[in-house]
């Protein structure tokens with residue numbers, strides 16, 4: 215159709231539908247600024263407006279601020295909390311939906327939308343939206359609710375598409391219940407869920423307030439199944455934060471300022487063998503991975519570096535021996551087919567082997583956090599990784615995780631829970647609500 219404007223989520227790929235390796239780099243180092251990239255692709259990633267003339271990507275790992283008045287735009291074609299830089303405090307809340315009918319499910323999604331729209335913008339609490347609901351005047355954040363860069367990201371689990379609400383024919387094509395991988399020891403009390411709410415903000419109290427608000431206002435429609443309280447450490451000394459194991463974590467990622475890359479790797483596109491309503495959404499995988507620190511701490515640093523495939527202090531690839539080497543250096547394996555320098559079974563090389571055969575399954579958007587649920591049943595520290603990633607195809611994550619079943623990190627971690635979800639497209643404006651496209655045209 216001549217002159218037609220492409221839809222922001224229209225598949226722009228030509229030909230074979232995938233496999234073309236894209237240069238991956240950190241969120242931080244996009245060649246284009248957010249606004250320029252967005253204009254180039256007729257697409258505005260949620261949260262870019264917040265950048266206000268700075269390179270937002272440079273703030274990626276240091277967003278937390280004492281000024282809690284910042285807000286990340288709630289309305290948009292995609293949800294915030296995915297391409298927006300990770301805040302330091304988070305809660306992952308998985309729910310069983312208890313709404314007795316489709317009508318009540320729609321009411322629940324409306325309520326969730328209202329609460330998220332209000333909490334992310336902040337202001338004086340309005341009267342409760344439904345009669346008999348709990349007061350919002352808990353003053354936890356002071357007289358007015360501060361936005362504090364809160365994001366509320368809603369995703370749906372495969373179980374919501376069972377026969378309760380008649381949604382099976384509209385299920386995202388690749389969404390399914392997470393099956394255990396080799397070495398998983400999944401706790402049913404920490405696994406799956408009909409609906410996931412990911413809350414992220416600059417401060418713990420903001421996340422807590424949002425959690426209490428949402429739990430109170432939606433209590434008839436969904437019940438908390440599991441929750442992980444999560445956080446990101448401040449970067450030491452600068453740049454990328456470290457995980458509990460002491461490594462800089464989150465270096466290599468798609469560039470969220472590059473709309474074309476995001477449309478290819480993260481956002482579901484129209485016409486991609488997915489139901490039309492899913493365009494602008496993305497598959498979310500969450501894995502609650504316990505780290506066995508008592509064992510890890512006995513491993514010499516040189517060996518730890520060969521387990522991850524990067525230098526511990528600098529975060530640089532293993533070919534860099536200078537302790538001040540930049541973590542921006544890309545790992546390169548072309549001259550190391552035997553894995554003498556970067557072992558073939560190290561974490562980064564199995565996650566992304568840089569081979570033509572694995573090019574289509576080597577890029578995911580990681581947005582992970584740490585957790586502390588100490589002590590565990592045996593009185594040991596219970597520390598771990600709230601691994602979270604987003605990708606256009608769930609199969610990308612699954613293929614990568616299968617490769618990692620053989621990684622040398624295995625003895626030091628145990629996956630305990632999590633699940634697969636579909637993060638729904640953004641709420642477009644004040645008349646829209648979460649997953650409206652999913653329910654459009656169905657009788658209430």
Ligand code: HEM
Nearest residue numbers: 457461462463464465466503562565566599601614615627
């Ligand atoms: C306890 C669990 C995990 C820890 C501690 C961990 C830690 C790390 C670290 C330190 C790096 C290197 C720095 C970086 O690029 O961020 C890394 C890279 C990476 N990780 Fe993980 N990770 C974990 C689980 C996972 C899982 C479950 C996946 C996916 C299935 C994954 C996928 C990746 C990818 C794709 C990279 C970048 C590879 C590259 O292109 O160089 N990680 N991870």
